[in-house]
Amino acid sequence: MRxxxxxxxxLLLQARPAMTAAELARELEVSERTITRDAQxxxxxxxxxxxxxxxxxxxxxxxxxxxxxxxxxxxxAEALFLSGVPGALREMGxxxxxxxxxxxVSAALMPSLRDAPTAAAQRFHLDAPAWFQEPAxxxxxxxxxxxxxxxxxxxxRYLRGExxxxxxxxxxxxxxxxGVWYLCARVAExxxxxxxxxxxxxxFTAAEPLAERFGRDEEFDxxxxxxxxxxxxxRSILRAEIVVRLSPAGLRRLPxxxxxxxxxxxxxxxxxPDARGWVTVTxxxxxxxxxxxxxxxxxxxxxxxxxxxxxxxxxxxxxxxAALYRP
Numbered sequence: 001m002r003x004x005x006x007x008x009x010x011l012l013l014q015a016r017p018a019m020t021a022a023e024l025a026r027e028l029e030v031s032e033r034t035i036t037r038d039a040q041x042x043x044x045x046x047x048x049x050x051x052x053x054x055x056x057x058x059x060x061x062x063x064x065x066x067x068x069x070x071x072x073x074x075x076x077a078e079a080l081f082l083s084g085v086p087g088a089l090r091e092m093g094x095x096x097x098x099x100x101x102x103x104x105v106s107a108a109l110m111p112s113l114r115d116a117p118t119a120a121a122q123r124f125h126l127d128a129p130a131w132f133q134e135p136a137x138x139x140x141x142x143x144x145x146x147x148x149x150x151x152x153x154x155x156x157r158y159l160r161g162e163x164x165x166x167x168x169x170x171x172x173x174x175x176x177x178x179g180v181w182y183l184c185a186r187v188a189e190x191x192x193x194x195x196x197x198x199x200x201x202x203x204f205t206a207a208e209p210l211a212e213r214f215g216r217d218e219e220f221d222x223x224x225x226x227x228x229x230x231x232x233x234x235r236s237i238l239r240a241e242i243v244v245r246l247s248p249a250g251l252r253r254l255p256x257x258x259x260x261x262x263x264x265x266x267x268x269x270x271x272x273p274d275a276r277g278w279v280t281v282t283x284x285x286x287x288x289x290x291x292x293x294x295x296x297x298x299x300x301x302x303x304x305x306x307x308x309x310x311x312x313x314x315x316x317x318x319x320x321x322a323a324l325y326r327p
Contacts, residue, residue: 048065138201150209154170234261247300
């Protein structure tokens with residue numbers, strides 16, 4: 001474990017002019033004190049790493065030093081070929097470039113690792129689209145993807161409801177979620193707060209890259225932004241609340257029946273179990289209609305307490321089921 005960390009520390013310092021102890025600690029997921037000890041161990045092993053004090057200081061390698069530890073192990077080579085998503089690359093128009101890159105890496109591998117691409121492909125396949133949906137790439141995706149990779153501003157037309165809107169965008173990143181492509185972008189010079197927005201690419205009716213490039217905010221975190229957007233969207237549709245009693249089995253099955261954010265909030269605020277182990281929770285739902293469909297999946301492991309209108313619907317369901325299964 002420590003040997004792998006020391007190798008990674010050397011490679012990090014080789015790739016960057018200098019790194020502070022705090023930066024290295026974040027990258028390697030250890031304490032700054034551990035970084036100090038690791039730097040000492042590397043120095044004693046003959047790796048020319050040294051520390052510079054002061055505000056602009058940090059750990060560095062002696063100029064020109066290159067480690068010989070850049071050869072790929074089998075697990076690393078296989079992981080490299082797992083990193084591509086063939087369907088997504090094809091839809092963005094990057095299949096040829098990715099194929100050439102894989103061939104170049106394959107040619108550079110040691111003979112004993114040449115089968116890594118085949119081994120990875122035989123053991124892992126990512127199928128991104130959701131079930132019961134026919135995958136279809138938006139026709140404008142390659143044009144938008146080119147603008148994203150090139151940090152190039154984009155004039156776009158897209159449908160907002162029934163209205164077509166024109167915007168000049170700074171396209172920051174692409175997200176593929178359950179077979180649907182999204183663009184994360186900022187409206188160029190029109191938004192005083194420079195906020196990032198999300199657009200469904202299949203709603204674009206036209207897109208044209210401009211000659212002008214934009215200055216990318218290097219602190220923009222695409223995975224973090226998307227996670228925040230997804231949670232805010234999930235919370236925004238939970239416009240109503242219901243009160244439900246859940247059996248121990250119902251508690252275990254709740255996360256599979258409702259929105260994850262709704263389940264987390266409900267379970268976090270749950271009361272104490274009664275003598276039979278049943279727990280009362282307040283559950284955020286999109287509507288009574290949606291809640292009816294979701295909680296039906298829990299069957300007799302859930303009892304609606306309120307609202308009364310939803311409780312009556314389940315009572316009617318129970319009566320109809322009893323009639324169907326009566327001997």
